[in-house]
Amino acid sequence: MPSPQIKLIDIELRNRTYQLEYFRRPGHKGTILFVHGLGGAKENFWEATKTHLLADYELIGFDNPGTGNSTYYADEPLRVDDLAFFLDAFIKQLDLKDIILTGASMGGLITLLYFQSAGVDHVKAYVNIEGNLMPEDCMFSSKVVQHSYEHFASTVFDETIKNMKKYGNAGYYIIANNLELNTNVQSYYHYSFQTVSYSSTGKLLQQFLALEIPRLFLFGEKNQHLSYLPQLKGENLSCHMVADSDHFIFYDNPKGMYQSMANFLDEV
Template identity: 30%
Template sequence: MTASMNSRPLIWECTNLAVAGVNVTISSVRREGPSYPILILHGFGSTKEDFVDIALAKAFSGASFVIYDTPGSGQSTSEKLDQLSIPFLVELAEEFLKSQRIRKFHLIGHSMGGLTALKLAQRHPDAVLSFVNMKGNLAPEDCFLSRQVLDHPSDNPEIFFRQFVERTRKSQEFGTAIYAAALQAKVKPEVVRPTFESMVHLSDTEDLLDIFISLPCSKMFMYGEQYNTLSYLSRLSRAGVELAEIPNSAHFIMYSNPVEMWRRIALFHAKGLLEGHSNQI
């Protein structure tokens, strides 16, 4: 990579959009470059900063990328936080991409962001060049966090959120305590219920696994070693989806083993180059 590509500056900005009749302000970070951009969608309880280290990873020197906070997370806002849902987030992604004049892109999505990315790719299969699904929902068994909105119901969003944080903090999984420690600083309580209800509904009623397998782009499914008993891993493998099991991690790979996470993603993108895909990084 040339020095000029390595020194491309990060651009931090806010974009005002109207999504499904709701006004939102989206905080994002991006780096421009000659290649097709990588769109990174974070999960519930995360922000764009959880993935901005891509700018420092040598394997991605010069890569074009964009990451944004979803409304109610990080620095992004919405005039109607209770309207948040996966369909809303898909429409947000569409409007954001349109505002950035991005027509073709690579996808990386974690958890909620993986589910959003899946539905986005389903709607725009010709626009997605590759897809790294980081433990995004593909089956009902993936609702280990979101189903708590049904298993531990509360009419008070703040009480539910506070109790959710405490339950999560005590989990015996890699990275979960770190995740829980920052939740209340990163997320507005009003978005929890509608987001979780939407994730559970889609996971229980749609064949997300088949949608993922059917996407025409190259695909990787990434998961932590504590999730290597997921029932659908063998089906993904048989369908030709590349599996990336990350050691010493569970759901929150970016906290527990980010070095291996970025290494595997970089190898996946480089493999696409060798196979002749136009996904230069």
């Protein structure tokens, strides 16, 4: 398999230039574009570049502003609406077509907001990995919005990292390390508010159900209690549990996750 290359792209927003870092691995079968969630990064999907299950696909993942090596300006807090803009601009600048768009956690929200503004013309299939659809999906962001920024930045952010490391789950531990080393605390705080507000209405679930493209919803075995799973399973979409995993499926069981994706894509 060819090796992924790390690249940079400049995107303009409100008269400022944001430089986003991304990886791109060549492939001929189609393009899978990964969108990470709150506290995540493009490296969440690095295992995809190593598995034979997706060997023939072009793979792309980028760091949202405030994460990894992408730009974030302290004097201009961004919202999730802005992340949907960056996704749209990224797709247009790279001239991506027939994408398998894949969003995890808050990345699911970003991708659904992208669909609201840009439609599905550039997307041939959609994978949602425990993306935000209902209030119960805001397990991290709902706690963030209870605090002032000053209190969150000085106390709660570090407590969040410590608690995630104590959780006893590989995915939580790796994400906690990313929060500690590669996440701008201001971005984490401000993204949480729209994550909560958009998830509170139930409209995201209805939008997901109404999409007229092939869809796959992936959830971890420990999250079988999600209240809307029976509704998803009753619709004309694929809904699959990934064994031995919690919320961060791409770390807990990457082989199982990418096997589920490969099986789905074989039918697209």
